[in-house]
Amino acid sequence: KNQVEQSPQSLIILEGKNCTLQCNYTVSPFSNLRWYKQDTGRGPVSLTIMTFSENTKSNGRYTATLDADTKQSSLHITASQLSDSASYICVVSARLEGGADGLTFGKGTHLIIQP
């Protein structure tokens, strides 16, 4: 069964500090991996998307890494800001018959940035 596990479940850090969120997956056949940021009460917003051949991708202060051999990804946030407080969701895509992607979601890491 396809699964995506995220850690930690929640994290509190001080403003200005860095942090790293982890995502381990067992999804086959792998298509791509995405990180989303979800503010409370809103829909998820895409931060990065990586395919099998990509092992790092940045979006401003967010840097995602992917190790397809060990099936692990991380999201590193640099110089955190109060607006980074949100849930961060790892989503791994597998190719389904018929062409659509099957998305498997992690349960998210709830990040709180304290002033």
Place this chain on the structure above:
Amino acid sequence: DVKVTQSSRYLVKRTGEKVFLECVQDMDHENMFWYRQDPGLGLRLIYFSYDVKMKEKGDIPEGYSVSREKKERFSLILESASTNQTSMYLCASGLGGRAYGYTFGSGTRLTVV
């Protein structure tokens, strides 16, 4: 930017009512999805569609149906709403394939009383 629009942000319905949640995307995407999101359970797939008039059951289709009569519109229908269908409902669309991402709507928070 791709826009995925869900018709309502907040909805309150009575038990037994028929409920329609509408989702419209403006980028000619083939694939559209309906998820529900509950605390501690993450996002769970209800139904998806990879073409007009095509639909596939997701992980939790019971109590729901969908309609995709036009490419840009994917509707989720609760035939007879129940209190356990109180949830945040999220629609997503995308082209699919290795290099493409998916865009989510802002969500509809449905409360069934």
